[in-house]
Amino acid sequence: MTTPFPDQVASADGPGGHLGGEVLAAYATNRLDEVAAWSVEAHVTTCSACRVALRAFVDRDRLARNRSVLLAAAAVGEPGPARRLLSRVGVPEHLLGLLAATPSLRRSWLLSVLGVLAVVAGESVLANHLWNRGSGSTWGVLVPFLLVGPLLVLGGVALAFLPLFDPSHQLAAAAPFPGVNLLLARAVSALLAALLPVAVAAFFVPGPGWLPAAMLLPCLAVWCVALAAVTVVGATAAAVVSAATWVLPVIVVAASHPALAVVRWHAQVAWAALAAAAAVVAFVRRDRFEMGWTR
Amino acid sequence: MSSDASHDLELLRAVAAGDEEALGRLYDRHAGWLTVRLSRRCSSPEVVDQAVQDTFLALWRGAETYRGGGDVGAFIWGIGIRRLIDALRREGPSMRWSWSTRRSKSSEVVVSAEDQVLVGVEHGRLAPALASLSPELRAALEATVLDGLTTAEAARLLGVAEGTVKSRCHRARQALRAALADAQGPTLPNEHTWGTT
Numbered sequence: 001m002t003t004p005f006p007d008q009v010a011s012a013d014g015p016g017g018h019l020g021g022e023v024l025a026a027y028a029t030n031r032l033d034e035v036a037a038w039s040v041e042a043h044v045t046t047c048s049a050c051r052v053a054l055r056a057f058v059d060r061d062r063l064a065r066n067r068s069v070l071l072a073a074a075a076v077g078e079p080g081p082a083r084r085l086l087s088r089v090g091v092p093e094h095l096l097g098l099l100a101a102t103p104s105l106r107r108s109w110l111l112s113v114l115g116v117l118a119v120v121a122g123e124s125v126l127a128n129h130l131w132n133r134g135s136g137s138t139w140g141v142l143v144p145f146l147l148v149g150p151l152l153v154l155g156g157v158a159l160a161f162l163p164l165f166d167p168s169h170q171l172a173a174a175a176p177f178p179g180v181n182l183l184l185a186r187a188v189s190a191l192l193a194a195l196l197p198v199a200v201a202a203f204f205v206p207g208p209g210w211l212p213a214a215m216l217l218p219c220l221a222v223w224c225v226a227l228a229a230v231t232v233v234g235a236t237a238a239a240v241v242s243a244a245t246w247v248l249p250v251i252v253v254a255a256s257h258p259a260l261a262v263v264r265w266h267a268q269v270a271w272a273a274l275a276a277a278a279a280v281v282a283f284v285r286r287d288r289f290e291m292g293w294t295r
Numbered sequence: 296m297s298s299d300a301s302h303d304l305e306l307l308r309a310v311a312a313g314d315e316e317a318l319g320r321l322y323d324r325h326a327g328w329l330t331v332r333l334s335r336r337c338s339s340p341e342v343v344d345q346a347v348q349d350t351f352l353a354l355w356r357g358a359e360t361y362r363g364g365g366d367v368g369a370f371i372w373g374i375g376i377r378r379l380i381d382a383l384r385r386e387g388p389s390m391r392w393s394w395s396t397r398r399s400k401s402s403e404v405v406v407s408a409e410d411q412v413l414v415g416v417e418h419g420r421l422a423p424a425l426a427s428l429s430p431e432l433r434a435a436l437e438a439t440v441l442d443g444l445t446t447a448e449a450a451r452l453l454g455v456a457e458g459t460v461k462s463r464c465h466r467a468r469q470a471l472r473a474a475l476a477d478a479q480g481p482t483l484p485n486e487h488t489w490g491t492t
Contacts, residue, residue, distance in 0.1 A: 048299040055327025
């Protein structure tokens with residue numbers, strides 16, 4: 001069989017005795033009397049040609065939507081407790097399927113986020129203990145942690161965007177979703193999935209008490225820049241550009257000022273302005289999201 | 296058709312072995328008719344869609360395995376109708392077709408003589424006998440005979456007690472036997488005379 005899905009309906013007088021298009025149409029739209037419908041079902045159970053022909057009477061979008069949800073669910077595996085809880089709360093099943101297929105939400109990615117944070121935070125604690133003896137006057141030991149936090153957010157978003165890492169990319173691209181909604185859902189979930197561990201880790205590093213809150217705006221700004229950049233350049237270039245908007249200021253500031261200046265309140269204003277500007281760009285150019293996606 | 300059947304078997308094997316592409320192709324071949332057939336038994340498209348997805352997921356996860364014998368279509372239908380019953384149980388009873396909506400519509404399509412031969416409706420006196428059954432009795436027969444459900448499963452699908460399904464099937468069989476034994480053929484006795492127990 002080279003063409004297993006003939007779209008034309010087998011004619012009533014065709015070879016092999018198949019049902020006519022009219023009968024199939026009447027059956028599919030529930031206009032057949034019950035006894036005739038029984039006969040159709042008895043025939044269809046054993047006749048693959050008429051089974052395939054019935055496909056023409058089902059809404060294409062509906063079949064395509066169910067197909068993408070099915071393949072996403074198959075790619076992800078059994079739903080975990082978190083997903084069952086979200087489903088109970090009322091998050092639509094098809095959205096859950098696509099979110100769960102997002103690589104940045106997979107357990108392995110979350111584990112590596114936690115692992116990197118643990119190493120970096122542990123290093124800060126150790127360095128602080130060895131060199132400063134808790135004096136706490138300079139926060140230079142925090143530079144690795146400062147660098148890594150927003151980059152983890154960025155990594156999550158990049159994984160959500162880059163087709164290379166995403167087995168569900170093809171089915172997501174084929175899904176009858178507005179591309180913007182899908183990408184935003186995935187990007188927001190990636191942001192939250194990384195933001196939470198970063199904020200929690202900020203409590204443990206030897207920094208001032210306001211550090212967890214101070215990490216939020218830079219993370220958000222880098223995230224917005226990534227979204228804006230992906231509407232202008234390709235996904236890979238966008239990842240590089242948005243990483244640079246964080247890494248360069250941190251290094252430059254750390255060279256001349258106390259390292260924490262990059263997240264003190266003057267800087268916070270700058271990060272907020274950057275986030276707002278990038279958000280405007282991303283919003284204005286939102287119909288270009290799909291191009292960044294397919295690149 | 297034998298090549299189609301072997302094609303289905305290959306797809307089933309590949310799906311059970313974890314081939315995602317095969318899962319998509321199996322879906323393309325079978326989701327259409329399964330959706331149509333389940334839709335005749337449930338008024339909610341969402342519940343039907345859920346049941347269709349659950350059916351293919353069951354095949355994918357190896358929860359259901361084809362042991363050979365019988366058509367692949369019948370095998371998939373057996374999974375689909377049971378997934379529909381499960382989905383109905385989660386959604387509550389309001390999603391089932393009520394008897395009034397279940398009854399065939401006024402704009403009934405008249406099957407041409409040619410198609411009647413193909414569909415097999417014309418054979419003997421069974422068709423008029425079936426047609427003369429009350430909708431409740433016919434639905435009980437449909438669930439147990441055509442859908443291949445157990446009495447308990449049929450009861451869940453129809454939203455009635457198990458004993459009711461049993462008695463309806465019993466009455467339907469009696470009625471059919473009486474109608475078929477009737478040498479007069481088309482002049483069938485009125486439903487009310489043998490519809491009572």
